[in-house]
Amino acid sequence: MTRILITSALPYINGAKHLGNLVGSMLPADVYARYMRARGHNVLYICATDEHGTPAELAAREAGQTVEEYCAEQHAIQKEIGAGFNLSFDHFGRSSGPENARLTQHFAARLEANGFIDERTDKQVYSIEDQRFLPDRYVEGTCPHCGYDKARGDQCDNCGRLLDPTDLKEPYSSISGSKNLELKETKHLYLLLEKMQDPVTAWFEAKTDFPALTQAITRKWLKEGLRDRSITRDLYWGVKVLKDGAPRAGFENKVFYVWFDAPIAYIAATEAWAGEAPEGEMRDWRSWWRLDEGAQDVRYVQFMGKDNVAFHTVTFPGAILGSEEPWKTVDALKTLNWLNWYGGKFSTSQKRGIFMDRALDLLPADYWRWYLMANAPESDDVSFTFEHFSSVVNKDLADVLGNFVNRITRFCVSKFGAETPSDGAYGTAEADLVKDLENRISAYTAALEAMEFRKAFAELRGIWVVGNEYLQVAAPWTAFKTDPSAAAASVRAGLNLVVLFAILSRPVIPASAAKILAAFDLSNDDVPAWPETGGSLLTLLKGGESFNPPDVLFKKIDDEQLAKWRIEFGAPEIDGENAG
RNA sequence: GGCGGGGUAGCUCAGUUGGUGAGAGCGCAGGAUUCAUAACCCUGAGGUCGGGAGUUCAAAUCUCCCCCCCGCUACCA
Numbered sequence: 001m002t003r004i005l006i007t008s009a010l011p012y013i014n015g016a017k018h019l020g021n022l023v024g025s026m027l028p029a030d031v032y033a034r035y036m037r038a039r040g041h042n043v044l045y046i047c048a049t050d051e052h053g054t055p056a057e058l059a060a061r062e063a064g065q066t067v068e069e070y071c072a073e074q075h076a077i078q079k080e081i082g083a084g085f086n087l088s089f090d091h092f093g094r095s096s097g098p099e100n101a102r103l104t105q106h107f108a109a110r111l112e113a114n115g116f117i118d119e120r121t122d123k124q125v126y127s128i129e130d131q132r133f134l135p136d137r138y139v140e141g142t143c144p145h146c147g148y149d150k151a152r153g154d155q156c157d158n159c160g161r162l163l164d165p166t167d168l169k170e171p172y173s174s175i176s177g178s179k180n181l182e183l184k185e186t187k188h189l190y191l192l193l194e195k196m197q198d199p200v201t202a203w204f205e206a207k208t209d210f211p212a213l214t215q216a217i218t219r220k221w222l223k224e225g226l227r228d229r230s231i232t233r234d235l236y237w238g239v240k241v242l243k244d245g246a247p248r249a250g251f252e253n254k255v256f257y258v259w260f261d262a263p264i265a266y267i268a269a270t271e272a273w274a275g276e277a278p279e280g281e282m283r284d285w286r287s288w289w290r291l292d293e294g295a296q297d298v299r300y301v302q303f304m305g306k307d308n309v310a311f312h313t314v315t316f317p318g319a320i321l322g323s324e325e326p327w328k329t330v331d332a333l334k335t336l337n338w339l340n341w342y343g344g345k346f347s348t349s350q351k352r353g354i355f356m357d358r359a360l361d362l363l364p365a366d367y368w369r370w371y372l373m374a375n376a377p378e379s380d381d382v383s384f385t386f387e388h389f390s391s392v393v394n395k396d397l398a399d400v401l402g403n404f405v406n407r408i409t410r411f412c413v414s415k416f417g418a419e420t421p422s423d424g425a426y427g428t429a430e431a432d433l434v435k436d437l438e439n440r441i442s443a444y445t446a447a448l449e450a451m452e453f454r455k456a457f458a459e460l461r462g463i464w465v466v467g468n469e470y471l472q473v474a475a476p477w478t479a480f481k482t483d484p485s486a487a488a489a490s491v492r493a494g495l496n497l498v499v500l501f502a503i504l505s506r507p508v509i510p511a512s513a514a515k516i517l518a519a520f521d522l523s524n525d526d527v528p529a530w531p532e533t534g535g536s537l538l539t540l541l542k543g544g545e546s547f548n549p550p551d552v553l554f555k556k557i558d559d560e561q562l563a564k565w566r567i568e569f570g571a572p573e574i575d576g577e578n579a580g
Numbered sequence: 581g582g583c584g585g586g587g588u589a590g591c592u593c594a595g596u597u598g599g600u601g602a603g604a605g606c607g608c609a610g611g612a613u614u615c616a617u618a619a620c621c622c623u624g625a626g627g628u629c630g631g632g633a634g635u636u637c638a639a640a641u642c643u644c645c646c647c648c649c650c651g652c653u654a655c656c657a
Contacts, residue, residue: 010657012656012657014657050657052657053657054655054656054657055657122655124655133655134655135655135656136655136656137655137656138655138656152656153655154655154656155653160581161581162581162653165655188655212585213584213585213651216583216584216585217583217584217585217651217652220583220584220652220653221652221653221654223583224583224653224654226654227654228654229654229655230654230655233655259656259657262657306650306651306652307652307657308657309651309652310652310654311657314654315654337585337586337650337651338650338651340650343649374605375592375593378593379585379586379593379594380585380586380587380593380649380650381586381649381650381651382592382593383591383592385591385592387591388591388592388606391591391592391605391606391607392592392605394617395605395606396605396606398617398619399617399619400619400620402617402619403616403617403619403620404619404620405616406616406617406619407615407616407617407619407620408615408616409616410615410616411615411616412615414615415615454593454594455594458593458594458604458605461605462604465620465621468619468620468621469620469621471615471616471620471621472613472621472622473621475613475615477613477614477615478613478615480615491615494615552617553617554617555617556617
C-alpha cells in the first residue's frame with residue numbers, strides 16, 4: 001500500500017466552473033483517486049477554491065457583496081456542485097482560510113531569512129477613480145502597433161503583440177472606463193528566483209515522471225533563466241504581509257500575490273482537513289507534507305491544465321526549496337489541454353459554453369463524467385459539441401453498457417425468474433471469455449496507472465463490448481429451447497459480467513455502478529474493490545442470488561432534446577450532417 | 581516576434597528508436613439476429629497522414645521552408 005497525495009488545480013472563485021475546467025483537473029484527479037483507492041492505496045485527494053486576487057474583488061463588487069460574503073457564498077456553491085459531480089475530495093478547502101494565511105506568511109518569512117526575498121519599488125498604473133492599482137490587463141487602450149482600440153496592457157488581442165501598459169495610447173481603466181490614470185510608485189516583495197536557478201534545475205532534472213509537455217514547458221523557463229518575480233500586490237483581499245508577526249511597514253495595504261499563496265493552499269487545505277477530523281479519528285497532515293515527519297513514502301500527483309504548468313514546476317518548487325525545509329514536492333504531474341466549445345473557447349467571463357451547475361440540470365453526473373474522461377483532451381485540445389456528446393452517451397452508455405445490463409437481467413427474469421440460475425457448468429466459451437477479460441482488464445489497469453485516460457476508457461468500453469459478443473455467441477435465448485441448463489450457465493455468466501462491469505466502471509461512473517450493484521443487493525463492501533485475476537472473474541454470483549432488474553440505466557438523448565439544448569446554450573451551427 | 585505543443589478517414593482521436601497492405605470509436609452501406617433502450621453481433625466502403633522540397637533501398641515518423649490552431653512569454657488566474 002502506498003500513500004498517494006492528489007491535488008487538482010484550484011478552481012478560481014468567480015462563479016461556477018465550465019466543463020473545460022472540470023475535465024482539466026478536478027475530474028481526472030477524482031477518477032485517479034477513486035481508482036487508487038480501489039487498488040487499496042491510502043489516498044488523500046485535496047482541492048480548494050482559489051479566492052484571492054483582483055477578479056474576486058471585482059466580481060464581489062458587481063454582485064453588490066463584500067468580497068468575504070461573495071467568496072463564502074461562491075465557495076459553498078462550488079462545493080455543492082463538486083458533490084453533485086461526485087468529486088471525491090477528502091477535503092475541499094479555501095485559500096482564504098487561516099491555515100493558508102499562516103503557512104504563506106511562514107514560507108515568506110523563511111524565504112526572507114534565507115535571503116530569497118527583497119523589497120523593490122516599481123512604478124505601476126493607478127486608477128484614481130477606481131482607487132486602485134491596475135494589473136496590466138485591466139488597463140486598456142489603443143494599440144501602438146495596429147491601432148486596435150481595445151488592446152489590453154499586457155497584449156493586443158488584435159495583432160497579438162506583447163505590450164506594456166505604458167505603451168497604450170488613450171489608456172483607460174477596463175474596470176470603470178476612467179481615463180484618470182497615473183503612474184505611481186509602489187513597493188513590493190520580490191522572490192529572487194534568479195538565485196534559485198540551480199536548485200530548481202537540479203530538482204527538476206531528478207524528476208522522471210513528468211510528461212513530455214510538462215518537461216518542454218519547464219525546460220523552456222529554465223533555459224531562458226529564471227527571473228525575480230514580485231509576490232505582493234496592492235489589494236485588500238489576500239494574505240496580509242507581516243514582518244515579525246506584525247504588519248510589515250509600508251505593506252499595510254498590500255497582500256501576497258494570489259499565485260504565491262494558491263499552491264501553498266494545497267498544504268493549508270490538508271491542514272484544514274486534519275482540523276476537521278471526526279472524533280476518534282487521527283489525522284496528521286504533516287505526515288503527508290513533511291519529509292521529516294513521515295512523508296518520505298508519499299507519492300504526490302498533481303493534475304492541472306497546460307496553462308499553469310510553470311507555476312507548479314518552477315515557481316512553487318522554488319518557494320518550497322527556498323524555505324530550506326523538508327517539504328514534500330510533486331512526483332508526478334498530469335497536464336491536460338483544453339476542451340473547446342464547438343471549436344471556440346469556453347468562457348467564464350462571456351458565459352459561453354456549459355457550466356457545471358447547468359450541466360447537472362440537463363443530465364446526471366455520470367453522463368458527463370463518461371463523456372469527458374473517454375474524450376479527455378490529453379494530447380491536444382478537444383472540441384465539445386452536443387452532437388458528439390449525445391452520440392457518445394447514446395452509444396457507449398445506453399447501447400453498449402446500459403442495454404447489456406438490461407438485456408441479460410430481463411432475459412433471466414423471463415426465463416429463470418429474478419435470481420441467478422444455478423444450473424449448468426461453464427465450458428470453453430466461458431474459459432475463453434475469462435481469458436479475454438483478463439487481458440483486457442490488465443490493459444485497462446495499466447492505462448489507469450499511467451493516467452492515460454482516453455486509452456483506459458476505450459479499453460473499458462471494449463470490455464463492455466465483450467459482454468455483448470459473448471451473449472451473441474452463447475445465445476441463451478436459442479439454447480434455452482433445447483438445453484435449458486446450458487442457457488442457465490450462460491445467463492449466470494452474463495449476470496456475473498454485469499457485476500464485473502460495475503466494479504470496473506466505478507472510478508468513472510460511480511453512481512451508475514452503485515445502482516447496478518444495488519440491483520443485486522450488493523454494496524461496495526460485498527464485492528472486490530478491484531477484480532481478481534486467476535480465473536475467478538465470473539464466480540461472484542454462484543446461483544440463487546436474487547436481484548431486481550434496474551430501471552433503464554442511461555436514457556438516450558433524442559433529437560428533440562438536442563435541438564432544445566442547442567438553442568438554450570447558443571451552440572454554433574456545425575458543418576456536415578453527421579458530425580460526431 | 582520568441583519558445584513549446586498540435587495538424588492522420590465525414591466527426592472525435594490512436595499510431596514516431598523509419599520497415600510486412602496506415603488504426604479505433606462514431607457516422608455511412610450491406611448482412612445476421614430477435615434476449616434487449618429500433619438495441620446487440622458480423623462484414624465492408626472511406627485517408628496522396630496540413631503544403632512543398634530533401635535524406636534514404638524505404639518517411640505519418642528524420643532534415644529544411646511555408647500555412648493554420650493552441651499554450652506560455654514572468655502584473656489574468
